[in-house]
Structure formats: C-alpha cells, structure tokens
Amino acid sequence: MSKGSFLYGLWCCGxxxxxxxxxxxxxxxxxxxxxxxxxxxxAGGPNxx
Amino acid sequence: xxxxxxxxITCPACxxxxxxxxxxxxxxxxxxxxxxxxxxANPDVRIIERYQEAARALAIPLGTRGTxxxxxxxxxxxxxxxxxxxxxxxxxxxxxPYHGYRWLTTDGRGWSFGTMLTATxxxxxxxxxxxxxxxxxxxxxxxxxxxxxxxxxxxxVAAGEQVQTADYVRPGTMLSFEGNESERNWTLNELxxxxxxxxxxxxxxxxxxxxGRPPLPHQPSPYGANLKSFLKLGLITFAALIFIxxxxxxxxxxxxxxxxxxxxxxxxxxxxxxxxxxRPRQAVTISAEAPGIDNLWxxxxxxxxxxxxxxxxxxxxxxxxYSGRDSDxxxxxxxxxxxxxxxxxxxxxxxxxxxASASRWSGSGSSSSYATDGWSGSEPxxxxxxxxxxxxxxxxxxxxxxxxxxxxxxxLLWRHASFETARRNESDFAASDSDDDExxx
Amino acid sequence: MLSVNCxxxxxxxxxxxxxxxxxxxxxxxxxxTRIDDGVRAAGEMAVLPFDVSPIRIGTRGRFDGQGFxxxxxxxxxxxxxxWNEWLLLFxxxxxxxxxxxxxxxxxxxxxxxxxxLARVVSRLAKGGDATIGDKAMxxxxxxxxxxxxxxxxxxxxxxxxxxxxxxxxxxxxxxxxNTGACASFQHDGTEASLYTGRYVTLAELHPQDLRAxxxxxxxxxxA
Numbered sequence: 035m036s037k038g039s040f041l042y043g044l045w046c047c048g049x050x051x052x053x054x055x056x057x058x059x060x061x062x063x064x065x066x067x068x069x070x071x072x073x074x075x076x077a078g079g080p081n082x083x
Numbered sequence: 084x085x086x087x088x089x090x091x092i093t094c095p096a097c098x099x100x101x102x103x104x105x106x107x108x109x110x111x112x113x114x115x116x117x118x119x120x121x122x123x124a125n126p127d128v129r130i131i132e133r134y135q136e137a138a139r140a141l142a143i144p145l146g147t148r149g150t151x152x153x154x155x156x157x158x159x160x161x162x163x164x165x166x167x168x169x170x171x172x173x174x175x176x177x178x179x180p181y182h183g184y185r186w187l188t189t190d191g192r193g194w195s196f197g198t199m200l201t202a203t204x205x206x207x208x209x210x211x212x213x214x215x216x217x218x219x220x221x222x223x224x225x226x227x228x229x230x231x232x233x234x235x236x237x238x239x240v241a242a243g244e245q246v247q248t249a250d251y252v253r254p255g256t257m258l259s260f261e262g263n264e265s266e267r268n269w270t271l272n273e274l275x276x277x278x279x280x281x282x283x284x285x286x287x288x289x290x291x292x293x294x295g296r297p298p299l300p301h302q303p304s305p306y307g308a309n310l311k312s313f314l315k316l317g318l319i320t321f322a323a324l325i326f327i328x329x330x331x332x333x334x335x336x337x338x339x340x341x342x343x344x345x346x347x348x349x350x351x352x353x354x355x356x357x358x359x360x361x362r363p364r365q366a367v368t369i370s371a372e373a374p375g376i377d378n379l380w381x382x383x384x385x386x387x388x389x390x391x392x393x394x395x396x397x398x399x400x401x402x403x404x405y406s407g408r409d410s411d412x413x414x415x416x417x418x419x420x421x422x423x424x425x426x427x428x429x430x431x432x433x434x435x436x437x438x439a440s441a442s443r444w445s446g447s448g449s450s451s452s453y454a455t456d457g458w459s460g461s462e463p464x465x466x467x468x469x470x471x472x473x474x475x476x477x478x479x480x481x482x483x484x485x486x487x488x489x490x491x492x493x494x495l496l497w498r499h500a501s502f503e504t505a506r507r508n509e510s511d512f513a514a515s516d517s518d519d520d521e522x523x524x
Numbered sequence: 525m526l527s528v529n530c531x532x533x534x535x536x537x538x539x540x541x542x543x544x545x546x547x548x549x550x551x552x553x554x555x556x557t558r559i560d561d562g563v564r565a566a567g568e569m570a571v572l573p574f575d576v577s578p579i580r581i582g583t584r585g586r587f588d589g590q591g592f593x594x595x596x597x598x599x600x601x602x603x604x605x606x607w608n609e610w611l612l613l614f615x616x617x618x619x620x621x622x623x624x625x626x627x628x629x630x631x632x633x634x635x636x637x638x639x640x641l642a643r644v645v646s647r648l649a650k651g652g653d654a655t656i657g658d659k660a661m662x663x664x665x666x667x668x669x670x671x672x673x674x675x676x677x678x679x680x681x682x683x684x685x686x687x688x689x690x691x692x693x694x695x696x697x698x699x700x701x702n703t704g705a706c707a708s709f710q711h712d713g714t715e716a717s718l719y720t721g722r723y724v725t726l727a728e729l730h731p732q733d734l735r736a737x738x739x740x741x742x743x744x745x746x747a
Contacts, residue, residue, distance in 0.1 A: 039312040042491055046320040053324055053484045057331035060366030062477035065426030066398045085736040090574050107575020108627065110605045124605055126573055155741065180576045181726055181734065181743045183627020201628055201723035202704040203668065237626050239604045265656060267670065 088180065094119060096133050102146070104159045105178045109235040113138075115145065120232070120241060131241070138233050139163075142285055143175055143187070145234045149282035151196055151275070154182050158283065162240070163231030176236060184237065187280075188272060192288055193299050194280040195257065195272035204251075204258060204269060210512060212251050212258060214271065219251035219258040222300045222510045227261065254303035274301055291505065298506040306499040313492050320488050324481060332476030334368055335361070342467040344441040346379055356434035357390065360473050367428050368475030369435070372420035372468045373402045376441075381467060384438040385423060389431045398423045402467075405444055424475050441465050530556055531565040539683060540595055541613050546684045548596075555687045570679040570690035572599055577624060578726060578734050579610050581682045585729035587631055591615045594622070596682030600675040600696070611684060619685070621719060622729075623708065629726060630706050632719035635662075644669065648709050649716040654697055660707075662720055667699035667707055 056062060090106040093099070096119035103109055103123060110124045111131070118134040141161055143149075148157045160176030172190035174197075186197030204212040210221035229244045251258040257272040277287030290305070291298040304310075340355040360367065373381050380403035387396040400423040406415035443462070526539040532554040537547050545558045548569050555566040583594040596611035607625035614620065623630040637649055642660035647653070658669040677692035692712065699707035707720045726734075727745040734746045 036309055036312070038309045038495075039316065042309075042313050043316050045491060046316050046488060049484050049487050050320055050323045050327070053480060054327050054331075056480050057327050057476070059364035059427050060362075060474070061364075061427050062366070062424070062480045063483070064477060064479035065366070066400070066423040085738050086576075088576055088737040088739050090576075105576060107573070107577055107606065107608075124601065154743075178627070180737050180740055181578045181746070199626075199628070201700070201706070203700055203702045205702050237605060265672070267656065 092121075092123065092128050094121065095128055096121070096130050097135070103235060104146070104157060105180070105235060105237065108178075108184075108237045109159075110238055111232075111240050112235040113232045115233065118233070122239075123235070124239075139231065141175075141233070142173075142189075143283045147283055149284070151177075151185075151279060151282055154179055156182075156185060158187070158234075160234035160236045160240075161232070162229055164227050165230055166225045166227060168228075168230075171230070176234065186270065186272070187283070189288075190299075192294055192296055193290065193302065194275045194285070194287070195299075195301070196275050196279075197259070197270045197272040200269040200271055203267075214258060214269075217253060217256075219253050219256070221249070221512045222252045222257075223250040224248070224511050250300060252301040254307065255301060257301035272301070274299065274303070291502070297509050298502060300506065300509060302506060304499050304502045304506075306495050306502060310492075310495050310499055313495055317488055317492050321485070324484055328476060328481065332474075334475050335473035337368075337470045337472035340435075340437075340469045340471075342437060342439055342469065343464045344373075344381065344439055344467055345464045346441040346443045346462045348440065350382070350384075350438050350440035352436065352438045354434050354436045355469070355471075356432075358387070358433045358435055358471055358473075360428055360430050360433060362473070363430050364427050365430075365473050366475040366477065367396070367425040367471065367473055368422060369398070369400065369425070369469065369471045370420060370422040371400050371402055373404075373441075373465055374419060374468070376402070376404050376419055376465055378405050378407075378444045379403065379441055379465065380417075380444065381439060381441045381465065383421075383423075383467070385425075386436040386438075387425060387428060387433050388436055389429075389433055391431060394429075396425050396428050398425050424477065426477075435469075435471055437469060439467055441467075526558075528556070528563050530554055531563060532556075532568075537563070540593070541617065541619060541683060543617065543619065544596075544611075544613075544683045544685050546687050548681050548684070550681075553681075555689075557687065566687050567689065569681070569688070572597075572679040572681060575608070576737055577608055578737070579608070579622070579624065579731075580733075580735040583610075583731055583733050583735070585612075585731040587612075587614075587620075587724070587729055592620070594682075596680070596684045598680045598684065598688045599678040600694070601678045602673040602675045602696075606678060611682065613683070620721070622724075629724050629729075630708070630721060631724045631729075632706070632708055632721035635707075635718045635720050637716055637718050642667075645709060645718060648695075648697060648711060651711065651713075660699060662699070662707055662718075665701055665703065665705045665720075667701050667705070669697060670700040671698035672696075673698075 090103040091100050092103055094101050094114040097117035099116035101112055101114055112121045112123050115138050118136045118138055120131040122129040122131050143158045145158050148155055156177035156179050158175045159178045162174040165171040175187040177185040177187055188195045188197055204214045207213050207218055212219050225248050227246055227248045229242050232240055232242055246261045246263050249260040255274050259270045261268050280287050342353055369385055371383050383400040385398045400421045402419055402421045404417040404419050528537050530537050530549040533552040535551040537549055537556050539547055547556050549556055553569045555569055556563050557566040579594055581594055585592055592612040592614045594610050595613045598609045600607055610622040612620045612622055621632045642662055644654050644658045644660040654669050656669055660667045673696045675694045675696045677688045677690055680688040694710050694712045697709040705722045709718050731746045734742055
C-alpha cells in the first residue's frame with residue numbers, strides 16, 4: 035500500500051473515531067441546543083412573495 | 084569450452100575494425116568510425132553507402148550491457164526515428180544470444196522495453212485488440228521513418244526507410260504495429276521504471292507533470308492505484324459509520340405532554356417532569372407538533388433543567404404553517420411539527436420548561452385567507468403536543484463525516500481525470516478537443 | 525544406430541536415426557549417403573559461416589514431454605539475411621525442425637501434403653504464388669501468410685533427411701496465427717513440403733549442452 039493510501043487510511047480512522055465519540059456522547063456541531071444562549075424574538079411569516 | 088561471441092570485421096570504407104556482436108543474425112552494420120553502411124549478410128563485407136562522418140554520441144553507447152527483467156542485454160544497434168521529421172524518438176536494439184532481441188525505446192519522456200510478438204493480436208472490437216487476454220485501445224496511427232542508423236541489425240536497414248505504424252495502449256504497455264507490403268510485425272513495449280533504466284547508465288527523465296510534457300500514451304495514471312485503495316477505504320469507513328449509527332443512534336422511551344395556546348396572547352410557561360437521562364452524556368430529542376394550525380407560528384423555548392444542579396440546557400423550536408391563494412393558485416408552506424435536538428446532556432433527573440406563544444400571521448393584501456383589519460375577537464386555542472426522549476441521532480454528523488471522507492477521493496479523482504485527459508489529448512482517437520491541440524503545435 | 529567409416533576420409537560416421545539417409549562427415553564435410561548395401565560419398569558440403577547461435581549439434585532438450593537431441597542443421601540465406609534450421613531427433617524416433625531466425629524459434633513437424641488443403645497451400649504446392657496476409661486453415665487453426673522468401677542453402681552439418689547442397693534454391697513461405705501456432709511451406713521447384721508447429725522460447729525447451737559463448741552467461745534454465 036502506498037504512503038498516500040496509508041495516510042488516507044489514518045484520515046478515515048480519525049473520522050470514524052470522531053464520529054464514534056460524537057455518537058457516544060450525543061454531540062453534534064449542528065445541534066439545536068445545549069448549554070446555549072436563548073434565541074431572540076422571531077418575526078414569523080411565510081417566505082412566499 | 085567456450086566459443087568466441089564477437090566477430091571482428093574490417094570496414095572496407097575506412098579500414099577500422101568493427102566488432103560484430105550478433106554474427107549469423109546481423110545483415111547490416113553501420114561502421115562506428117565512418118558511419119558507412121555495410122552489408123554483412125555474406126562473408127565478403129560490401130559497402131552499401133559510404134560516409135565519412137563521426138558517429139553521433141549516444142545516451143547508451145553501443146556495446147553497453149545492462150540487466151533488465153533478470154536477463155543481461157547488450158545494446159548493439161541504434162535507430163533515430165520520427166514521423167516525417169516530427170515527434171522524434173530513439174530505439175536501441177538489444178541482443179543476448181540465448182534470449183534473442185529486444186528493443187529499448189524512448190522519446191525523452193520515459194523508456195520502454197519491447198519484445199516482438201510471435202502471435203498476431205486478436206481483434207476484439209473497433210479500435211480494440213487483445214494479446215494474452217489483455218485488451219489494448221487504439222491510440223495513434225502514422226508513418227515512421229528512419230533518420231539515423233548506427234550499429235548492427237538483423238535486417239537491411241537504411242536511413243529514409245518508411246513503415247506504417249499503429250499504437251494500441253493499456254496502462255503500462257503499448258502494442259505497436261509496424262508494417263509494409265512484405266512484413267508485418269507487432270511489438271509489446273513495457274514501460275520501464277526509472278530504476279530499471281539506470282541498468283544501462285541512463286538518468287531517467289522526470290515523469291509527468293514535472294516533465295512539462297504530456298504523459299506517455301501507455302503511462303499508467305500515478306493516481307490509479309491509490310484511487311482503488313482510497314475507494315476501498317472509503318467504503319469500509321462508510322460501513323463503519325452505518326454500524327455506529329445502528330449501535331448508538333437509538334432513542335429512549337419518549338414522554339408526551341400537551342399545552343394549550345391562544346394566538347396573540349403572552350407566552351405561557353409550563354414545566355414537565357421528571358425526565359430521567361440514564362447515560363453519562365447523551366443527546367435529547369424533543370418534538371413539537373401543533374396539529375391543524377394555519378397562518379400561525381408558534382415560538383417554543385425549551386429549557387431542560389437539572390433538578391439537582393439547576394444547570395439548564397436550552398433550545399428553540401418553531402412550528403409554523405401558512406397558506407393562501409394568488410394568481411398562480413393555492414399555496415402553502417411551513418411545517419406543523421418540528422424536532423429539536425439538544426447535544427451532550429449529562430445524566431440526571433430533569434424538568435422540561437417550555438415557554439411557548441402562538442402568533443397569527445397578519446397576511447398581506449387580499450390574497451390572505453383572513454381579513455386582518457380589526458381582528459381582535461376570541462381566537463380558538465391551539466394545542467401543542469410535546470414529546471421528549473433521551474438519545475437520538477444527528478444525521479448532520481453523518482453527512483459531515485461522509486463529506487470529510489469523500490473529499491480526498493474527489494481530489495484524487497480530479498487529479499486522475501486531469502492526468503488521463505492530458506494523456507488522451509495526444510491520441511489520434513481522443514474525443515473532441517484533440518484536433519485543436521494538434522493545430523496548436 | 526549405424527556406424528560406418530567415411531568413404532572419403534575414413535573417419536567414423538554415426539547414423540543415429542534409421543530414418544535419415546544423409547550424414548555430413550564431421551571431419552571432411554563429405555555427405556555420406558546410405559544406399560542398399562552400405563554408404564557412398566555424395567560430394568563435399570560447404571563450410572558453415574561463423575555465427576553466435578546458442579544451439580549446436582549435441583544440444584538436448586524436451587518438447588511436450590519428449591526428449592530430443594539436435595543432430596543436424598541446414599543454414600539458409602536470402603537476399604536480406606540468413607537463418608538456421610536445426611534437425612531434432614526425438615526419443616520416439618520422430619524428427620522435427622527447430623527454425624531459428626531473428627532470435628526467435630519455431631518448432632515444426634512435417635505434415636504430409638495430402639487430403640483437402642487450404643487454398644493458398646494447394647496453390648503454392650502447384651508452384652503458384654501467395655501474398656502477405658493470405659489466410660489458410662490448417663488442422664483447424666487459422667493462419668496468415670507472414671513472410672515469403674526465396675532462400676538458398678548456404679551450408680549444412682550433421683544428420684539430414686536430404687542432401688542439402690550449397691546453392692539449392694527453395695521458396696519458403698511462413699504462416700503465423702493469433703495463438704503462436706506457425707507453419708512453414710517450402711518448394712524447391714520439384715517437391716513441396718509443409719511443416720506445422722508453434723513458436724517456442726529456448727527456456728520452454730529445457731535445453732542442456734547449449735553452446736557456451738565468451739562473455740555471456742548460460743541462462744539458469746539451461747544450467
């Protein structure tokens with residue numbers, strides 16, 4: 035296996051490890067909330083023109 | 084007991100002693116001292132063409148030996164060739180009395196090791212031939228001429244000699260045809276690694292893209308092998324991600340609560356509990372649904388408060404639905420339910436505090452289904468159903484991981500494609516833009 | 525095996541194959557021919573010019589599981605070169621030719637010119653012509669004419685199925701296929717013969733007693 039493939043293998047292992055950790059502790063950078071500040075006032079209405 | 088391997092002859096043009104290294108096979112010798120072309124098919128050496136010029140200095144001086152693919156070869160002949168004076172290349176004839184002849188070919192971009200075939204290739208389909216079960220694609224067709232000759236050859240060779248040529252390629256190997264009305268020959272040219280050609284004391288040329296010239300027609304993509312292992316690793320990673328989702332993506336038993344809201348009124352705050360979170364850390368999935376609402380939005384502020392520590396985990400949710408009619412007909416948008424996920428909530432006993440308020444969309448113009456002016460009457464209340472469950476799975480995490488895994492593959496694929504485009508652009512059989520390239524040269 | 529004295533110089537001449545009528549005396553190059561009551565001299569053969577062929581009389585080998593000895597050679601020349609044809613005697617008494625040209629080897633057995641022949645072959649047998657690329661089906665194999673030469677015998681040595689005097693003119697037509705099978709047709713103006721077989725490498729023949737050449741290592745497959 036070439037150096038490139040080896041590095042990519044490491045890269046993939048890293049991704050799997052991070053994914054596993056986030057799945058285990060319920061983490062996501064895209065979560066709607068956690069210890070976050072409160073959202074401001076929302077002015078509702080459709081986007082329809 | 085060993086027989087001599089070299090037969091010395093005297094050049095009848097200059098009197099120099101010329102060593103014949105393939106006696107019995109050689110037909111033509113070009114004298115290394117005066118460049119005269121000699122006929123050595125018979126014991127009486129005849130001059131075919133008389134010259135008096137110094138021989139060209141060669142990258143591999145004739146008589147040089149080198150070991151290629153476990154066999155020692157001696158360079159005995161040299162041909163300078165071209166396509167009508169363009170695209171010049173060089174060919175060295177190699178000889179070993181026990182293994183016959185081979186060719187060493189270069190056009191400055193790399194070296195190939197050629198073996199003449201004894202079987203004619205099989206026709207597979209238009210522009211595709213096969214040899215030993217491997218297929219070759221048509222790449223180039225032309226007429227080759229001999230521009231310069233030095234050393235000895237097993238046929239009557241002369242400068243100016245012309246043959247038709249055709250090249251077929253697969254990564255690493257070129258299948259070359261040369262023919263005229265009396266002979267048809269096929270040669271398999273294997274691309275030599277830079278290390279292999281050093282056996283003949285030659286410095287290997289820089290490979291593409293450092294060479295500044297297009298890749299060789301039979302040059303394998305330097306990304307091809309990596310691409311295959313990358314794809315394999317990518318698939319394994321994908322499977323691992325799916326496995327992790329199945330293992331950790333499950334939600335716990337949900338608890339359901341209901342709130343009643345009146346549009347236009349102050350926000351109502353209500354607390355539900357207890358909610359038990361069993362794992363040390365976990366996501367929490369809260370879904371809100373306001374069935375049947377229209378032209379309304381409901382702001383929801385969630386706060387998950389630990390009964391012991393009073394630590395609060397907060398999120399915001401919104402359900403909204405609008406509809407109407409305009410010149411294009413009826414329209415509707417929004418969603419009457421919304422799932423909100425909290426990340427990394429520690430174990431404990433919690434209360435869910437929900438602050439919710441419903442607001443009516445005042446509409447715009449006559450297209451609204453409600454008359455807005457003067458509306459202040461008692462609105463019917465809206466029910467908001469809330470379900471909360473420990474656990475849950477972030478699909479966004481999966482997409483992010485997948486992108487991070489795919490990006491290197493995409494990069495490699497792009498490099499591979501640009502190599503293949505550069506390689507194929509040289510072909511007579513390339514698609515579309517090959518003609519433009521030829522005009523530029 | 526038949527051992528006689530050369531009618532010309534008296535040296536011992538050994539016929540190894542009862543089927544082959546001619547042996548060129550190793551010492552005086554007289555063609556010793558077998559007749560009903562012994563042997564007779566049939567003229568002196570030309571000297572073989574120097575070459576660096578790896579084969580020599582006495583080289584042994586194996587082909588399709590059968591052992592063979594190299595017992596004779598004819599060297600042919602044409603306007604643009606020359607080639608060797610080595611006569612092989614197999615353990616079961618059959619003989620075959622090992623053609624050696626341009627560093628490539630063809631092993632060929634004679635095939636009687638009888639029964640239904642490919643059109644090109646029957647035309648050639650009648651003294652007609654062929655062109656490069658002509659197709660011929662022989663024993664179920666598709667061949668193409670690859671080479672047509674007017675050859676002249678240069679010299680010969682060892683045991684032979686015929687006397688091969690220098691200057692003997694023969695038309696030689698080679699056939700190739702897409703499998704490595706090959707065939708050769710020869711016509712000397714009075715008699716025609718056809719040979720079929722295939723291209724071989726020296727390594728495939730498991731040769732022993734190859735000719736040693738100064739400065740070259742005998743390959744491991746022959747050691």
